[in-house]
Amino acid sequence: MxxxxxxxxxxQLKLAREGTAKPATGGGSKRTNxxxxxxxxxxxxxxxxxxxxxxxxxxxxxxxxxxxxxxxxxxxxxxxxxxxxxxxxxxxxxxxxxxxxxxxxxxxxxxxxxxxxxxxxxxxxxxxxxxxxxxxxxxxxxxxxxxxxxxxxxELILSPELWNHWDKVQHEQIYTVDVGFACMGAKTKLSDCPTIKDDESIDKYSKKLNRWIEKRDITYQEWDELKSVREEEVIKFVVDDYKGEILSITDGETTRFVELPDSFSCRIQISGKGLKDLVFNFPYIFEVSEPDKFAELVQGQTSSVFTETTFELQPPEPEAPKVCVIDSGIQEKHPLLKVAIDSVNSTCWIPKERDKTADYVGNGGHGTRVAGAILYPRNIPRNGKQQAICWLQNARVLDSHCKLQNKPFPADLIIEIVNFYHVKHNTRIFKL
Structure with a gap:
């Protein structure tokens, strides 16, 4: 993906074809499947x-x-x-x-x-x-x-790992899973923000833009209302009906002010009976997966699971690529990360918190998980040694609620961060 x-x-966006580009030949229409x-x-x-x-x-x-x-x-x-x-x-x-x-x-x-x-x-x-x-x-x-x-x-909804064990789910056993719910609704989606045309007057464009802003605000309100309704439906089903527990609810991410988050996810604890009913019958689910393994290790550093790990991460080569993680900060002292962190150049871009580069988001953090996914894209070894593939640079922009501050404007902030790391440290890879 x-x-x-x-x-x-x-x-899910898929790779349709890989290889050398070839110009189209002929003038006919595209071949029908x-x-x-x-x-x-x-x-x-x-x-x-x-x-x-x-x-x-x-x-x-x-x-x-x-x-x-x-x-x-x-x-x-x-x-x-x-x-x-x-x-x-x-x-x-x-x-x-x-x-x-x-x-x-x-x-x-x-x-x-x-x-x-x-x-x-x-x-x-x-x-x-x-x-x-x-x-x-x-x-x-x-x-x-x-x-x-x-x-x-x-199997279209379950992660491969859960699908492999689906027939072993026991009715009375309690399971912890992450569930994604869509909530855009069946109405027409919001169009892109209009741009001014070369021959268009400022007055005409302003009227067009104001109409779009009004429609955007109405659409956002409708989405927010739908999201609230569906959250209540999830809570009723999981907590009231199956006596489970909602451990966390997270809105789908947005990257620009014109985009609406069209989903939310929950980490829930529920019986196997409730889980099967949820997967087979709850209509708005697009994904059910096991909790992130790296997040579990971060949360349970002192647990027996972690202390049994004998794996050792070794520092990357001095000239290894640098990857700047622009997120909620990183738990830089974590044993699975610390030797790969370029801690000297860690920064925080949140006003009044310039000296705080750690990850304060609950449930194992957010930027910390991103950092872990970069170093361990498939799994975390339990033993042996492995050299880190890159240096991680920590640029904290999200607060403890995983939210971006209103100021500075996001686009300006990203430009400033990229300039800082690219010009001063020749960083070429940025993970937003």
């Missing part, structure tokens, strides 16, 4: 296959809702999960909003995790009907290859 996708963890082409030519067969899938999914939703009531299982949010396999080259996930489906996760291989508040899938059925009758509005239906009940593919 491409690194930039971490801003939107439920939207053979599956999509076959679906388009076999209108009756493909349309009726999807129609049958919708009927089966809707019937299953209705029967499972009745079963939950009869068995007095916890009430679910007013939506159900649906999985779509689509043409990965041409299908635009944002079009699903016109089908009445909210995109929860856009995954590799053309799989999309969706959620529908309409338990009849009315808009989707209309699109399929238009495709069958060759009416306008059904043109993208051939790009939808398959419709799958949301309970049938838990």
């Amino acid at each position: 491409i690194e930039g996708a971490k801003r939107f963890p439920h939207v 053979p599956i999509t082409a076959s679906n388009r030519s076999d209108r009756w067969g493909h349309g009726n296959k999807l129609k049958g899938s919708v009927s089966s999914i809707v019937a299953d939703w209705q029967s499972s809702t009745e079963e939950r009531k009869q068995e007095e299982k916890p009430e679910l949010p007013p939506a159900r999960r649906i999985i779509l396999q689509v043409d990965p080259d041409t299908f635009d996930p944002d079009k699903l909003k016109g089908y009445g489906i909210e995109v929860i996760g856009d995954l590799e291989d053309g799989y999309i995790i969706g959620a529908s508040a309409n338990l009849e899938l009315t808009e989707l059925q209309k699109k399929i009907k238009k495709f069958l009758e060759e009416e306008r509005g059904g043109g993208t239906v051939p790009e939808i290859w398959e419709l799958i009940d949301g309970k049938r593919k838990p």
Whole structure:
């Protein structure tokens, strides 16, 4: 997965092709995927296959809702999960909003995790009907290859490690997991901030910008309200219904003022029975994973798990690359990090905290985890020796709540940090 996708963890960006670039030849249109082409030519067969899938999914939703009531299982949010396999080259996930489906996760291989508040899938059925009758509005239906009940593919949501042990989950055992929830909703997404055109007057642009700002503020308020509703639904399900515990809630990250955080994540403790119900039936989940192993080591430095570790990290070569971690600071004295820290050049850019470069974020820190992921991208050895691949430079910009201060302006701050480390220390790699 491409690194930039971490801003939107439920939207996985994949490497489509690697090699030497070749200029396009000829003037023809892009080649249609053979599956999509076959679906388009076999209108009756493909349309009726999807129609049958919708009927089966809707019937299953209705029967499972009745079963939950009869068995007095916890009430679910007013939506159900649906999985779509689509043409990965041409299908635009944002079009699903016109089908009445909210995109929860856009995954590799053309799989999309969706959620529908309409338990009849009315808009989707209309699109399929238009495709069958060759009416306008059904043109993208051939790009939808398959419709799958949301309970049938838990491996799309579970991390590989959890999936490998999924059949061993015990109902009464208590598990700690990190769960990601999407909450952008099914409405049209916010457009990019308008830019002024060469022939546009300041007055005209100001009016356009003000309209966009007003729409942005309304969108943000709607997102915040939706996020609050879904957080309450999660708390009710985990804490009230399954007597579990919410250990932490973190908003999805934003990197520019025009971007809305479209997700939040929770670290929860819950019984195996509750975990399975959550994974199979809670509609807004895009990821469930085991807690970060490095964070566990950071939090449990004095625990028996840590003291049993005989691994020794050795300093990098003097001329090894430098990586500047622009984050919440780093626990520089941690045994798994300290020999790789360029502590002489550690800085803090938070006003009134210039002398504090440590990581004060709870649950093992944030910048500390980032530093650990750089040195240990796959796993942390339990024994032996390993030379660090780079020097870590610590530029603290986030406070103990993992928040960025209002001043200075983020873009100016990043420029200042990059200039400081690049000009003075020839640093070329920066991790934001």
